[in-house]
Amino acid sequence: METTENKNQRKLEVCYSPDLFPVYYTKKECVVVVIDVFRATSAICTAFEYGIGQVIPVATIEEALAYQAKGYIGAAERHGEIVEGFDIGNSPFSYMNPELVGKKVVLSTTNGTQAIEKAKQAETIIIGSFLNLTAVCEFLAVQNKDVILLCAGWKGRYNLEDSLFAGAVADYFDGSDVFTGIADSSIAAKHMYQAAKGNLNEFLINSSHRRRLQRLNLEKDIDYCLQIDITDKVPVFDGTGLNV
Amino acid sequence: METTENKNQRKLEVCYSPDLFPVYYTKKECVVVVIDVFRATSAICTAFEYGIGQVIPVATIEEALAYQAKGYIGAAERHGEIVEGFDIGNSPFSYMNPELVGKKVVLSTTNGTQAIEKAKQAETIIIGSFLNLTAVCEFLAVQNKDVILLCAGWKGRYNLEDSLFAGAVADYFDGSDVFTGIADSSIAAKHMYQAAKGNLNEFLINSSHRRRLQRLNLEKDIDYCLQIDITDKVPVFDGTGLNV
Structure with a gap:
């Protein structure tokens, strides 16, 4: 069953580094899913x-300081740690605070928010993580657009956990006719996810970012971020902020 | 068995696109393996x-025309086809010609020679393909240097066959102590190769470049390029040309 390339096909591609985004971004009418599993998204x-x-x-x-000065809750992380002068970083647990309900937060992180910055020209940008995997896939299914799964990576490098999430999306659509433009990048991610899906934590045991977070005693964050479908929220970027 | 990052470890990393090379290239003292399985390398x-x-x-x-004018055999390929005005392209079969023995060839291709161009600053650049897989690995084993497996990809994009070859190299060193710096990119490539190694051709059945070559009736080239270890030659770049 051979598929040929065709301009009417919807494509699902994985961009493994924000530095490659200009190669994959060929038209404004697309959905970019920004992925930074550990831990921004x-x-x-x-x-x-x-x-x-x-x-x-x-x-x-x-920029984060400027927003903070205007009364926003300030969140900033660099190299896995909270930046001095900010209330919180990018640990998901910091956001489970009843005092934050309804509040506006400004967030700057090592990789995740840089990836959003790179994708800003795209028509639709959403936030993906294992926590909202199915909700993201359902969102993508009903858009009539090409999709770029943009892995935040680590300072421009490929990383395993973001690629695995991209593979989980490719796996969700495997065998369906939603995306018929077969991209090498999504084939590769899908195979990796299929090998890992029984035990993501075990598969990531030697990943560089997991080791980095372990050194910072963030094992609890790792376990949390590898849970699938604990929320149906899909944050969408409106040009300035993310909303649901 | 946890490995921590350490400056004395030798690293084996995969760079999935020439456009990412500046991210992975951190010092001159390294070996870059340029990989363009279909078909330049x-x-x-x-x-x-x-x-x-x-x-x-x-x-x-x-540049290719200038060398050709000086008496070199001219070889040039763009988008899978021989460029007008040149004797040969990048089909391996064109190079099995007794008339070429001892001759000098200038070669320009869509992806492979562009990747060499990007890597030119590195101390050591060699050419890898399934055809010389073990010879490449044996070469790398005795260098006391970090290694970047540079996939030529397709116009900056990730591709499956070059990544598979990178995975074959990572698989060769799996369990050895030659490379102790574990990179996410090589873990991912190794897993993919381990899933594919029984039947590379089958694994690549939907790869974009394979489909592109099939449309050009180059099935014979595909089968040829997926053979493992038919030569022990390791072409090394001397700053101007490749030699063995």
């Missing part, structure tokens, strides 16, 4: 599940 | 197996 999904009002993702600490 | 390995004297890889058609 998991934290954002959690924030909305727990009732936060809005999340403003910004690339720099300076 | 398979053709180069074949050329040396059949006794060619030297291959000069160049990025542009203009």
Whole structure:
């Protein structure tokens, strides 16, 4: 059953690094799913599940400070740790706080918010993590657009957990006719997810970011972020902030 | 058995696109393996197996024409086809010609020679393909350097066959202590190769480049390029040309 390339096919592609985004971004009419499993996009999904009002993702600490000065809750992480002068970082647990319900948060992280910055020109940008996997797939299914699964990676490098999530999306659509443009990147991610899906935690045991978080005593965050479908919220970017 | 990151470890990383090379290239003292399975690096390995004297890889058609005018055999491919005005393209079969023994060839291709161009600053650049897999691994084992497996991809995009070859190298070193710096990119490639190694051809059945070559009636080239270890030649770049 051979599929040929055709301009009318909907494509599902995985972009393994924000630095490659310009290669994959060929037209404004597409959906970009930003993925930073450990931990920015998991934290954002959690924030909305727990009732936060809005999340403003910004690339720099300076922008985050400016928003914080205007009364926003300030959240910033670099290299896995909370940046001095900010209330919270990107641990999902920080967002399960009743005091944050309805509040606006500004967030800057090492990789995740940088990826959103790179994708800003796209028509639709949403936030994906294992926590909202099925909700993301259902959202994608009803859009009549090509999809770029944008892995935040680690400082431009490929990473395993974001690629695995991309594979989970490719696996969801495997055998369906929603996406008929077969991309090598999604074939590869799908195979990896299919090998890992019985035990994501075990599969990631040697991943670089997991080891980095372990050194920071963030095992609890890892376990939390690898849960599937604990929320049906799909945060959507409106040009300035993320909302549900 | 946890491995921590450490400056004395030798790293084996996969760079899935030439556009990401600047992210992975952190010091001159490294070995870059340039990989373009369909078909540039398979053709180069074949050329040396059949006794060619030297291959000069160049990025542009203009440079190739200039070398051709100086008496070099001209080889150029774009989008899978021989460029007008050149004797040969990048089909490995073109290089099994007794008339080419000892001759110098200039070669420009869509992806492979562009990848060599990107890697030019590195101390050591070699050419890898399934055809010389074990020879490449044995070469890497005795260098005391970090290794970047540079997939030529397709116009900056991830591709399956180059990633599979990178996975074959990672698989070769799996369980050995040659490379102790575990990179996410090589873990992912290794898993994919381990799933595919019984039947590479079957695994690649839906890969984009395979479909592209099938449309050009190049099935014979595909089968040829997926053979493992038919040569022990390892072409090394000397700053201008490739030699063995």
